[in-house]
Amino acid sequence: MEVFFEWFRVLYDETGINLPFLYDSYDRNRMVDGFFMTVKLSIVCLFFSVVIGVVGAWLQNSPLKWTRRIVNVYIQLFRNTPPLVQLYFFYFAISSLMPTVDNGFGGQQPMLGGFAWAAISLSFFAGAYNVEIFRAGIEAVPNSTIEAAEALGFSRLTTYVYITLPLAFRVALPSLNNNLVNLVKTTTLAYAIAVPEMLYEANQIWSDNVNVTEMMIFLLLIYFALVGVLVWGMNSWERKLKIPGFGN
């Protein structure tokens, strides 16, 4: 392995193509940490945004006018404002209202750090889109199916959990796929509040080594790969979930 890494040092000496995150163990660790931070942030946001989507879609079908209105206001607010400003709003404004905790060194620190706020804000942002996506999926479930569930004595909640949602999920998967890809790309925003994710670490490396071009191309390729893995996973999941005779 070391030979492999050393090869890039030779490459740098010979051609000037500087890839310090391969031959320098310090930069390598930074880049690996950044990569896993991006993966972690993506997974946390993916999970919570889907949860928000599922719960929101259920609330949006609520028989109560005010519940539906609140969910709609949430969707419109988060869909029509920039995610970066939302992130700043959460990280700077909301966080200033939160109580602080002792950090163990005699100082005070905010209760939630950059990572937590990035996760919260991005989940809400992607969640707003997911609600709409799931709603569209629910609308695609034939009314007669729901009526059949009603006839079998399912309540509104159990109908949603056991009948509507599993069917709606399959309809919604392609658009959900799209939105989740977007979410993974949006995690780069966490850079703005100094969460040490991939873009942030890459920035550190190119500031130290002045190799912006190489780092940029590497970053673009790695995001390309990340998104590719996600799309591949979602597509194979879509195929696995497919019910014969439902959808296309």
Place this chain on the structure above:
Amino acid sequence: MNNRSQKILPVIMPVMMAPKARPDDRFRLQRWHGFALVAVLITASIPAFAATDPARASMFEVLQRWMPLLLKGFVFNIIISISAMAIGTVAGAVLGLGQISLIAPVRKISWLITQFFRNAPWLVLLFFAMFLLPFELKIFGLTIPLPDWLKAMFGLSLPVMANVSEIVRGGVMSLPSGQWEAAESLAFSRQQTLWRIILPQCVKRMLPPWMNLYSILTMATVLASIVGVSEVMTLTGQALAAEGGRSDLLIPFYSFVLFLFFIYCYPIARWTVRLEKKFAVIT
């Protein structure tokens, strides 16, 4: 009639289907839940109000003082968004037509470029443009400076280009193949078919996603603040710093920026939905 005899049998429920409140719902939001939520929000914001010292200007006065500057910044955002959209649309249209070209290499390369720029994060592309474009161009001894905002504009137009390319391809694909065949039987050449028959029909279908993209782009212009273009977000940060970093100003200022974008993007979103309904393909 007592209560028991009125109990509804599940079998007849489909007749009185949701959405209607039913007694067996375990969790029901009621109006007072909304009031409770508002009350919690107001209580939570009291510390911010309480922190306001009467000797200092109230946050609304401060906000009013900075408003002209912030609005100017916002206009700059809109200018960036419109120009990036224009560049991206032209480049994207070319790329999209390349994607449906009959020449295989052109098609492959257009596809590759589209996928590459579509799958890269906007912020990374913005950095890409910021750092890799020179700060000035020398053409025939003529020096053209490339200011930051211009580079940001190019950076933002890259993902727009890729998305427009997909919209164009999708629009052309969405037309029934009968259109092509009919044109062919009337002896139209491929170019004539494309310009006179296919594209005029596509424009209508491409409009809603295109507007959607514009709205996304407008919201992405704040990313330029990260790379140091003085648009509304940068100015907000500077205004906050100039006021001495008062923590009670954070919420009104950031809310104001959110509000600006909301009143600009929300009508576009509503309009898009309306157009979508109007142009929907009836199957």
